[in-house]
Amino acid sequence: MRRRATDMILAAVAVVAVLMGVPGAAASSYLVWAADQESARARVEAVVRTIDRRIANDDAVTETLVKSLLSPEALGLGRTSSAITTRVTGPLFIGETPTRPTRVVRISSPAGTVIKTEISAIPSLKHIAAVCGLFLAGMAVCLLVGLALARSFSRRLSAPLIYLAAQAEQIGSGQVRAQLKPSGIEEIDLVQEELVRTGERMAGRLAAERQFAADASHQLRTPLTALSMRLEEIELISTEEEVQEEARTCLEQVERLTAVVTDLLDANARSAGQTEAIHILEAFNTQREEWEAAFEKAGRHLVFTDEAALPVLADAPKLSQVLATLIENSLYYGKGMTRVVARKSANRRGVMIEVCDEGDGVSEDLAPHIFEKGVSGHGSTGIGLALAKDLAGAMGGRLELTSNHPPVFTLSLAAISASLDPDYVMPQGPVVSIGRRLRRF
Numbered sequence: 245m246r247r248r249a250t251d252m253i254l255a256a257v258a259v260v261a262v263l264m265g266v267p268g269a270a271a272s273s274y275l276v277w278a279a280d281q282e283s284a285r286a287r288v289e290a291v292v293r294t295i296d297r298r299i300a301n302d303d304a305v306t307e308t309l310v311k312s313l314l315s316p317e318a319l320g321l322g323r324t325s326s327a328i329t330t331r332v333t334g335p336l337f338i339g340e341t342p343t344r345p346t347r348v349v350r351i352s353s354p355a356g357t358v359i360k361t362e363i364s365a366i367p368s369l370k371h372i373a374a375v376c377g378l379f380l381a382g383m384a385v386c387l388l389v390g391l392a393l394a395r396s397f398s399r400r401l402s403a404p405l406i407y408l409a410a411q412a413e414q415i416g417s418g419q420v421r422a423q424l425k426p427s428g429i430e431e432i433d434l435v436q437e438e439l440v441r442t443g444e445r446m447a448g449r450l451a452a453e454r455q456f457a458a459d460a461s462h463q464l465r466t467p468l469t470a471l472s473m474r475l476e477e478i479e480l481i482s483t484e485e486e487v488q489e490e491a492r493t494c495l496e497q498v499e500r501l502t503a504v505v506t507d508l509l510d511a512n513a514r515s516a517g518q519t520e521a522i523h524i525l526e527a528f529n530t531q532r533e534e535w536e537a538a539f540e541k542a543g544r545h546l547v548f549t550d551e552a553a554l555p556v557l558a559d560a561p562k563l564s565q566v567l568a569t570l571i572e573n574s575l576y577y578g579k580g581m582t583r584v585v586a587r588k589s590a591n592r593r594g595v596m597i598e599v600c601d602e603g604d605g606v607s608e609d610l611a612p613h614i615f616e617k618g619v620s621g622h623g624s625t626g627i628g629l630a631l632a633k634d635l636a637g638a639m640g641g642r643l644e645l646t647s648n649h650p651p652v653f654t655l656s657l658a659a660i661s662a663s664l665d666p667d668y669v670m671p672q673g674p675v676v677s678i679g680r681r682l683r684r685f
Contacts, residue, residue: 346364348360581602629643643655
């Protein structure tokens with residue numbers, strides 16, 4: 245902004261300097277030339293009047309007198325040559341031919357005296373060059389002054405914009421009460437006032453959303469906690485192995501649902517992107533336990549393959565939710581075998597998790613908008629994929645549709661080198677038994 249403002253002001257000053265300086269230099273050069281020409285003409289006319297007066301008074305007009313009157317020293321015009329014709333002396337030539345360029349002054353009188361003087365133009369041209377040099381120096385000074393003023397004005401203009409950008413950044417980061425002093429520039433102050441009003445509206449909406457989140461959290465967590473306690477009780481008091489296994493499975497699903505509800509209600513936690521080293525196989529095993537039965541019931545196969553064999557930097561609840569969304573879409577809208585494959589990226593610094601099936605895929609019209617909220621090709625809410633993309637971005641990853649036919653969704657995550665494997669850097673701790681459940685500390 246400052247550079248552009250400086251360039252604009254400097255360009256305006258340069259245009260004014262050129263428009264004023266060039267015509268001024270041309271006019272001054274013409275005036276210098278005309279003044280020198282008029283001075284030479286006046287001196288030659290003075291010689292003509294002197295000769296005519298002497299002839300009228302019957303005074304002697306000798307060749308020596310004429311030469312003394314028309315000598316370069318007497319005329320004071322530099323190197324000159326003169327051709328003179330009078331009634332007494334006849335034609336005479338006085339002086340040496342000057343170096344070109346030259347100018348000619350011709351004066352004649354009624355008494356028959358004619359003087360034609362050729363004068364060197366070099367002194368006049370030097371005067372003209374000096375005048376043009378003064379104008380050029382003046383233009384250079386104008387540009388320097390304009391540059392200094394342009395930098396000063398650009399700073400005065402850009403400083404309020406920088407503060408305005410800082411205010412917008414503060415509002416974007418949640419500090420909706422940011423205030424600044426008026427800059428004195430009407431347009432910038434109008435934008436600043438609008439930002440203040442926007443911040444106040446955002447503050448009201450954030451307060452309403454936080455209140456809703458608190459109420460929803462209370463209403464949802466209470467029954468989930470009661471359900472979790474009931475499942476733990478069933479697991480402890482039951483003596484049948486199948487019932488205990490089902491209770492443990494249900495309890496894990498309730499815990500996962502509690503984490504998902506907490507994550508969805510806390511917008512700050514969703515955008516913070518708190519990541520850790522996670523083994524892909526652990527995430528795959530969780531999804532296999534959750535979805536394998538549903539695929540078998542539908543007569544389809546769900547296959548997980550970890551070809552990367554590298555831990556990734558991710559958030560376990562977010563990663564589980566993204567994978568669950570993709571697998572659920574494949575179950576309901578896809579066909580044939582669903583494959584979930586983890587591969588190393590081309591630069592070996594990342595891991596790509598691909599979810600694909602043998603279905604018809606995504607139409608060409610729908611593909612560019614598949615991750616937009618409210619967009620669905622099967623009449624659903626169109627929220628799942630949009631939320632999955634946001635969660636992937638919060639983890640520092642990227643979710644995209646890499647193929648339409650067959651459909652292939654690719655989740656790209658940052659990989660961790662084998663030397664930083666969490667099991668290697670921090671060995672597993674002891675397993676402590678609490679009741680019938682196993683917890684790792």
